[in-house]
Every structure is written in C-alpha cells, then in structure tokens.
Amino acid sequence: MFSFLPARWLAVLPALAACASGAQTGPAPDTAVAAEAATPLAYRSAMEGYKPFVDEKPVPWKEANETVRQRGGWQAYAKEGAAAAEGKPAGATDPHAGHAMPKPPAAPPKEGQP
Secondary structure: OOOOOHHHHHHHHHHHHHHHHHHOOOOOOOHHHHHOOOOOOOOOOOOOOOOOOOOOOOOOHHHHHHHHHHOOHHHHHHHHHHHHHHOOOOOOOOOOOOOOOOOOOOOOOOOOOO
16 A cells, blocks of 8 residues: 655655756857956945035025015915816816715605605
C-alpha cells in the first residue's frame, strides 16, 4: 500500500530543483563587450545644489492690508473665485447635484379613509 507522506516530498523537491537548475546553460560570453573599456563611474552628491533655508522678513500687517485694499479688498478675491467657477461645467459647484434620494412610492388610500 502506498502512503502519501508530505515530509518525503519536501525532501525530494529541493533536490529536483537543484538538478534542474544545474542542467541549464547560460548564454555564451560576448568577447566584444568584454573587450570594450568600461566607462568610469561619476559621483554626484545629492547635496550639490543644496540651498540652506533663509528666513524671509515678514511683511508688516499694515502694508499687507494696504495692498489688499488697493487690489479691491476681499470682494476682488471672491470675484476671481466666482469667475473660475463659471468656467466649469454645470453642476460642478454642487458635487452632490446628481445624488438625490428617490421618493418612496405613494401608498394607495385605504378603504373608508378620506
């Protein structure tokens, strides 16, 4: 009677894989490629173009407020946003425009009720 023992197969499979890999032949070496001189490797540091952080001087708040006033105040910025929204397709302003809950079917009136 033949009994299946996984331990035997686990011992045989690596041996079969080793025999199969040893039977394969690699490509023939190309002598022309080996004869060419290899180009020398060049080293380029990742820190080569590094610029350290420079803390910029903040704009005084009065000057920043005056700049906004000269440009038209907050209304000018709101108009820019509205103009950008007009260029979009309809329904783009409301992302849920196409998602409406379906209404439940109307129940038929019961007998004897007005």
